[in-house]
Amino acid sequence: MSSSAALLQSDTLGSRLTSRGDLTSFFMELTAEIGADSYMLVAIVHDQDRNDARIVSSNWIFDAIELIGKRLIASLAQGALTVAPGIRPRPLVAAQAPDADGLVSGEEARLLDVLGHAEIYSLRLNVGRQRLFALFSAATAGHIDQPALMKAQLKCCYALSHIPQLIAAAAMQDPLSDRERECLFWVSEGKTTDEVAVILGVSSNTVNSYITHAIQKFAASNRAMAIATAIRSGII
Amino acid sequence: MKHADIKDAAEALFNEQRSPFGAFSLSSETHHAVTIPDAVRRCRWVSVDINASAFGLYFVSPSPERARLVPCFDSDYPGIALATKFISGANGEEIVRHTHNSTEPRWWTDDGVEAMAEMFGKLAWTAQISPLAPGTSGIAFPVHADRGQCGLVVFLGSEIALPQDMLYEIHARCFSLFAAVARIRPSDAGRMRAISKRELECLKLTANGNTSEEIARLLKLSVHTANQYLTQSTQKLNAVNRNQAVAKALRLGLIE
Secondary structure, three states: OOOHHHOOHHHHHHOOOOOHHHHHHHHHHHHHHOOOOEEEEEEEEEEOOEEEEEEEEEOOOHHHHHHHHHHHHHHHHOOOOOEOOOOOOOOEEHHHOOOOOOOOOHHHHHHHHHOOOOEEEEEEEEEOOEEEEEEEEEOOOOOOOHHHHHHHHHHHHHHHHOOHHHHHHHHOOOOOOHHHHHHHHHHHOOOOHHHHHHHHOOOHHHHHHHHHHHHHHOOOOOHHHHHHHHHHOOOO | OHHHHHHHHHHHHHHOOOEOOEOOOOOHHHHOOOOHHHHHHHHHHHHHHOOOOEEEEEEEOOOOOOOOEEEEEEOOOOOOOHHHHHHOOHHHHHHHHHHHHOOOOEEEEOOOOHHHHHHHHOOOOOEEOOOOOOOOEEEEEEEEOOOOOEEEEEEEOOOOOOOHHHHHHHHHHHHHHHHHHHHHOOHHHOOOOOOOHHHHHHHHHHHOOOOHHHHHHHHOOOHHHHHHHHHHHHHHOOOOOHHHHHHHHHHOOOOO
């Protein structure tokens, strides 16, 4: 069992990733290695009741994105088929839709099929505390190598860990400073302003101003909403 | 050797259920760890597969200020290993910061065994950190669960064998192990009284930034009733106020 022989092109590309361009090359290479045709890296932005997809990187054709729509992409990325690392993935097969999971209608499935997404896998990626989603799809169902896909999921997590600023900017996920995040965390644990002040050893006014800043950054209307936004985006 | 015995036993157990991705399938290991002893057993299997001599699972606190590793269990379960005392002590700060920002594994060597440094040094995607416990070598895998919990799975040993190809599988198994552990941990989920549909609606609207008055208007209730629903749900969630109730409901997946 030799260990050095197992390095693939994606390992080399991914572990040296520093720029947006590197990200594209890495994903192109990885997509080819697992037998897929298309990839899409998506961040989900929570806006009140709606989940919007923010596409960070993708080789889907423009028309596919336009026709399928961000809303459907968001529900594909976050739907019942999405798996965390370590769970065996299950594809959405366009030919079998509408299926039990009810993710896509018959019409949408036909569209996906025509546009070259006969099967789609949706993977959750954890990059530290940030959460992103990767869709890998193939024009022919059954083309994607599942064991390789499960490894690819970890590789994506690793690779994205190299470019936190880029991911944060794309996903606009954690706008808070350390202090603001901490204050909001304690408020979410049911602490009052005065209690947080004692915990952190600062004045109540300071705590209030941190929390106000956090509320403003999330464009929230009050503490409860700021907490909800922060938890939904995995910040606290 | 005791270690060799465990390895044989685990291998025998796994040979039937091996999937193309190694000892890792939809069977017991992925889904059904319901107790800590189960989780410890699963972790031991992983540990045996890479020939580690000790392991530990730690929760990582969300706040950067109290950067701390909280032990959940280790290979001396139900006792606590000496290494765990070091790892959860002062040495954890660097790895906690790392776990908040990155998912890449980190390794260290401090046992003077050259082969370990050489083996780890060849692994793509990993890098060296200062020793988590003095006099040991080991590797730490950052893991994350559904509700945003962070953790770290650590393996120690001077004879660890971890080829590149196995790195992903081992890390994936750590992820699913942690997901199972994170599900058991919020102990109040089980004995919680059922929350009514109306109460959840009110909580959801609160999470969306609505005040009691707005909720009353949206749901066509009196302000008093809306407040009562919120008070009830706060009590049922064992929370001290609305903010905590909203946080708990989201973390437990009661509202989206």
